[in-house]
Amino acid sequence: MAELRMASNGTAEVIEVATRSGRLPWTDDTLIGRLAIPDPERVIAVDAPLTQAACGRCDRPVCPGTEACEEPAVVWLRTEGRGLVQKVGAETINGGPRALQHGSQARLVPYAHRATDVVMTYQRGLLPLSSLGAANSQITARAGQLRRRLRGAGYQLHGNLLEVSPAATIAALCGPRAARGYKRDADPWVTRAQILERFGDLSFAPQSRMAREDVLRNDHCFDAVISGYTAYLWAREGWELPTGCFAEDGWIFSPP
Structure with missing residues (x-):
């Protein structure tokens, strides 16, 4: 999990990256305890399908x-x-x-x-083609429960609760080679560092301590930061949900 904020100069700033909730793993309860806090200024970005395929909703x-x-x-x-x-x-x-x-x-x-x-x-x-069909998995089921529980704290899908894809964001901003390589390269640390360098409006706050090193070393931490950065771009640039079936069927927000 990563927490970012918009700095006074309008850029995105990482203030925390956490692989655990203190000494506890990110279970459903610890995750809800951290996220389900009503805050009109907060946007939550989730790197998982927040809706089921049509037959699953029927x-x-x-x-x-x-x-x-x-x-x-x-x-x-x-x-x-x-x-x-x-x-x-x-x-x-x-x-x-x-x-x-x-x-x-x-x-x-x-x-x-x-x-x-x-x-x-x-x-x-x-x-990639392998991403098709991801809306039918245990991860989707967990994300769906998270969505329903967050609704009780005022978080609404496509409003202040977004489905994102770090790989899609990187592909849009840095190209498909970087999107494939930041997890699969022989030395993904270098690829991740190059990606972060391209995001001139993303920085790490002093209180984040060793967060940058954690992000470069751990692909889950890296994905969490890119998810938060995607939400920052969404808020800054005012991306809109397309018309049609996507409001109910789901939409992955990514740079246009």
Whole structure:
């Protein structure tokens, strides 16, 4: 977990990075104890899916099937989503220039895929194909519970509770090579240091002590700081939620 604040000069400042809550691990209760504090000036950014795929949210007693379903997110998947996948496939086959991180095609299904994941993967090229389907996991279930518990403290999805992806933020600002390498390079410390150097509006406060070294050494700490930095950019630049099915289906906020 990382805590950042907006400094008096308008830049982002890391004031704490913590892998534990004192001597305790970040269990559900310790995490809620730290985060569920009403504060109109605070924004919480979570690097995990905060919504389920459409079928997971559905309460219909009988499923009409993907082709007949009128749920907006399902309609989007079988129209715009399929179009994005087919477009990428055609460009790959025809040898066109590729800026995306993959050349494979996915079979989109509403019980596994969300519209935002398809956009980030096939339209913007910020996330790899392996990220598709991440909305069905134990991590998603835990993030969903966190979202519901934080609602009691006044944190609303897309308002002051954001779903983010450090990898997507890094890909947007530093390129896909850096996004792949900050965890996988032979010496990821160097890659992480280079990424931080590119963020001239991000610094470490004196009271953060050894936080910068922890961030460079630990990929979880690094992800936490980039998540907080993404929330800072969201607040500073006023990113808006796209219209359509994304309010309910979910949206990963990342630099445009």
